[in-house]
Amino acid sequence: MALNELTVQNPYPTPESSPPNNISHHPPITVLASNRAIVEGELTAATIVISQATGKITSIFHSVLPASDFPIGTLYKDHTPNILLPGLVDAHVHLNEPGRTEWEGFWTGTRAAAFGGVTTVVDMPLNAIPPTTTVAGLKEKIQAAQGQCWVDVGFYGGVVPGNSGELKQLVREGVRGFKGFLIDSGVCLPSLPLQFVSKSFPKVPEFPAVSSLDITQAMTELASESTTLMFHAEMIPPISDSVGDEVQWSLPPLSPIGPLNEYATFLASRPTSFETCAISQIISLAHTAPDLALHIVHLSATECIPLLRQARQQGVKITAETCFHYLSLAAENIRNGDTRHKCCPPIRARSNQDGLWEEMFRKDSVIQTVVSDHSPCTPNLKLLPPGISSEKISADPERARGDFFAAWGGVSSVGLGLSILWTEGRKRDLEIEDVVRWCCKNTAIQVGLEQQKGDLAVGFDGDVVVFDDEAEFEIGVEEMLFRNKCSPYQGKTLKGAVKETWLGGRQVWDQAKGFAKEGPWGRLLLEERRR
Secondary structure (H helix, E strand, O other): OOHHHHHHOOOOOOOOOOOHHHOOOOOOEEEEEEEEEEEOOEEEEEEEEEEOOOOEEEEEEOOOOOHHHOOOOOEEEEOOOOEEEEOEEEEEEOOOOOOOOOOOOHHHHHHHHHHOOEEEEEEOOOOOOOOOOOHHHHHHHHHHHOOOOOOEEEEOEEOOOOOHHHHHHHHHOOOOOEEEEOOOOOOEEOOOOHHHOOOOOOOEEOOOOOOHHHHHHHHHHHOOOOOEEEEEOOOOOOOOOOOOHHHHHOOOOOOOOOOOOOHHHHHHHOOOHHHHHHHHHHHHHHHHOOOOEEEEOOOOOHHHHHHHHHHHHOOOOEEEEEEHHHHHOOHHHOOOOOHHHOOOOOOOOHHHHHHHHHHHOOOOOOEEEEEOOEOOOOHHHHOOOOOOOOOOOOOOOOOOOOOOOOOOOOEOOOOOHHHHHHHHHHHHOOOHHHHHHHHHHHHHHHOOOOOOOOOOOOOOEOOEEEEEEEEEEEOOHHHOOOOOOOOOOOOOEEEEEEEEEEEOOEEEEEOOOEEOOOOOOOOEOOOOOOO
16 A cells, blocks of 8 residues: 555544644633742642633632743733732722712722722712712612723712612622711702801701711611621710710810811811720610621721720621721821821721721621722812912812811822831731731622632632832822822822732733723622522
């Protein structure tokens, strides 16, 4: 038999469909590698493979594999020596849309988040018009968010007097939890500065405080639901019948201890007893729904810690969060009239800040998450005096007097938190694993997203942050991507900078190139919560 006949009869011919040059027909992937990554809570070398089709992590190797190990054309980046982190989950953000987009909005707020490595934000139910206290209000918010989100966005529902009948359906519609106030929120229609509110032109509360009866009704409704019931835990202690509720609207006390533009005067008007009294009431009602997760938002006073620890030891399912500003700013350093620092509960003394840090490093800490509580407004509502206003914040000589009581409360910081925490924490032997636990893993647990967010693990969303832990930068207008460039962090130098942010395996932000031209593609997280 001739040789050419043997060749023709070869039972193992090379298929004609084989791609040239070893190019594979496998689904496209993104590969991110570094000699330092936080994988399942531990610092390790890692190569992370993300499906571009699903946006999910498909495999992780605990070493830095070379690009040659992957098909030609694979999107591959070795980020050594920078650290790969899971995308942060900021579980406390006010985006204010619809209704108050001059304060913030989905577009600007989520861009600011992406800049700082936050790949998921959960929007609070107040400050937008309407508030998210009804299913109809939630649907308006969902409609407003369409096509505007640079990161993934979840939503909270609100608990106010008279809306207990809406709560179960809000769970069905996908809210991640609920928030109520034990003191007047201060949000009202018409949206006027408090000095213009009077008996002849009264305020109309948008998000009123809840009573113990309202809390009991909400707990009863949500007792068997997979959700978290959260509280702004401030209330005036029942000292005497002469105490009026005007203090709850940040009007000055009848006998202030000093000038209204001095921070010490404002701080004295909101003592730690406001927080301990409120938390005591919440704990006293917890028996109504023993299986319901309870949570205290923006805890500022260390005096609350023993109350929460004792309750947890007695089986109450209650946790707390604190904020970047409580861990980095101190009352002693706040200048007269600098109302950029005003928030409620207030920023307290450095000794209190030290106590918060000490608690957070405990293995059994009651403070399990750190969030921004980004709560912006237009600069004119801050009433900054001319000496503090910048060219970006115009001062009205008739109104800008640095009055801490008349100024709107709230600190703007979304997208700055990772660097703020790293800067302050490194003075206290903070490890990057701590940051991931407080700002990624535990915040994901808080909002029932722990099966897809907050970790670098197979099956999780491919949300990755490239973090340069040695870089330093000054906070200027260009670093404040939220709508209004009015923040107490302006001018401060921070350590640790986000180099890149990846959402579902796609690069949404790059320090050198800016935002992806094809964006935004952030998702609205509306699946019903199961945990």
